[in-house]
Amino acid sequence: MDISTDKKDFFLFAFIHPKSNFKGDIKIKVINNYNIDFKSVTTIFIEEDNILIPYKLKNIKRFNKNNLTLIIDDINTELKAHQLFSKKCFLPKRLLPERKGIDFYDFQVKGFVVIDKNKKKIGTIVEIIEKPFQSLMVVNTNLKEILIPIHQDIVLNVSHTKKEIQVELPNNFFNLF
Incomplete structure (x- = not known):
């Protein structure tokens, strides 16, 4: 089985709990709950020395909304489990449900150009900040970084082929910065 472990093909979804009492299982904290059907997951990738190891x-099993309990082949001692504590857990991007319209995953749009409703370039997305009530695009305008809310009234269109996001910003938006 040929498994690519190129990080660009994966997304960070969890961390291994640093304080798990090893009883044959390991608890992980899910940080990005992308509605993945974990019943179909047979392999996870854990980052060790900047390399993804399957x-x-x-x-x-889902322990609660943000925690899973794993039983991993070959992790059968407390010492082996302890070596994984606090490590990052990744899954292949192909496991993500497809998103449509203006809905996107944060890692998909880094580097996209943000344009206004008249197709004038505003800047380039350098990061997405996810907050419980309002996610934000961090956009580099070459003069400064600005924050643009990700909201259906602001984001008009997402073109994955052109790597562009078209927005309609309120009047005087740039006067805030």
Whole structure:
């Protein structure tokens, strides 16, 4: 089985709890809940020394909304489990449900150009800040970085082929910065 472990093909979804009492399982904290069907996940990738290492799963259960319990092949001692504590867990991007319209995953739009409703370039997305009630695009305008809310009244169109996001900003928006 040829498994690519190029990080660009994966997304960060969890961290291994640093304080798990090892009883044959490991608890992980899900940080990005992308509505993944974890019942179909048979392998997770754990970052070790900046390399993604595949780990076969014997079992995966949802402990609560943001926590999963894993039983991993070959992790059968407390010492082995302890070596994984606080490590980042990744999954292949192909497991993500497809998003349509103006809905997108944050890693998909980094580097996209933001244009206004008249197709004038505003800047380039350098980061997405996810907050519980309002996510924001961090856009580099070459003069400064600005924050643009990700909201259906602001984001008009997302073109993955052109790598552009078209927005309609309120009047005097740039006077805020």
